Amino acid sequence: MGKLIDENGIRLDGRRWDELRPIKIEIGVIKNADGSAYIEFGKNKIIAAVYGPREAHPKHLALPDKAIVRCRYHMAPFSTEERKSPQPSRREIEISLVLRRAMESVIFLEEYPRSIIDVFVEVLQSDGGSRCASITAVSAALADSGISMKDLIVGCAVGKIDGQIVLDLNDLEDKEGEGDMPVAYMPNLDKIVLLQFDGIFSEEEFKKAIDLAILGNKKVYEILKKALIEKYFGTVDEK
Template identity: 70%
Template sequence: MSSKPERLIDEKGLRLDGRKPDELRPIKIEVGVLANADGSAYIEQGKNKILAAVYGPKELHPKHLALPDRMVLRCRYHMAPFSVQERKSPAPSRREIELSKVIREALEPAIFLEYYPRTATDVFIEVLQADGGTRCASITVASLALADAGIPMRDLVAACSVGKVDGTIVLDLMDVEDKVGEADLPLAYMPNLDAITLLQMDGNLTPEEFEKAVSLAIEGCKKIYNMQREALKARYVSVKEVEE
């Protein structure tokens, strides 16, 4: 086990990796990375490396699970055994089952599910390397994979975590900050609809700190949202230029 750092914010107000409290980690996004999937995307956010693939809409088996008025969205969040310091068993943990559920519920409000009754769409998320904030990065990348699959959406979903470390509200927690910090608050947001589609928290925050944290998270989501749009443009607009 690595030893806990004594402080997470230095006298200059900078964090362990040199970031300011309201600064995101470097983010790299690529859309359309897997040949077999109907839609796919890849994200690197700090040391996080996550792949998402979408298969669907397709026929649902067994058929009795199909819904007469809408598509069923299924989601699997899974961490590779080598993605963390101590090997993680490949069997789905209770945490992964809960995260699969909340990620699905964060994506559902964005999709016009009623356009594809009696069908199913699968979202597969594989965390290849984890360094804190994987559920948020997963939502960010999965919503791009859905868009890449051509599934009609109200908006892209961008997600980002905030937290409290050494008494300061900071954006985009990395693993140490999440483990040692006083609070962790992942949030997913659709900017065009001003809609929060995922909100969880654990730790201890006063109502004032909570309001500050939510506004900071939304600011972070808006920045990520712009990067998502750029990634989509890079995939589809650049293809057009080649054709010309």
């Protein structure tokens, strides 16, 4: 394997260490859903849809004092280079779980007792960092549905390639690099709601990685904000 960063500090896709891939967010793409969003995060193409809060079926799932969240993260069979079996894999089940936990920390569940909020995430094309892109799309969809939430969530990964901490790994950097750390973040409350880590970092590297992740997340937040304002208020003027 060749070098992932050249002598000028440029990565394989032409980015510097602290640059994000291009991001595009569209809100309200699915008419039948109560809230929906589509995100392009580098080569990731992901649709998120929120249904509810609605009556829980089967009824025994419902809790008397708050809503429950059900999340399905799924990769389309055509989303990867080799065909992926449509059956939920171990990885997809795990991501569904971590997305759900991140959402539960941000939604005001007590406002909707005895109900269920269904969240579906469909990956149409996958690249590195799809769980971070997914969580950004989900929070956009939740805001679109008008469910009470404490803050928006944005996600962005950091990693280590060629011994250097870099922002937002793509698929190749994720596979060939030395570490990958997805971080989801509430920008207004300054809280981390998801943090996973694969690889080996020293303590300094870890601290640097967290700071970089938060910096990247704030950039994603600006894009998400812009998309929401555009959908709800037409233009992004006067601010």
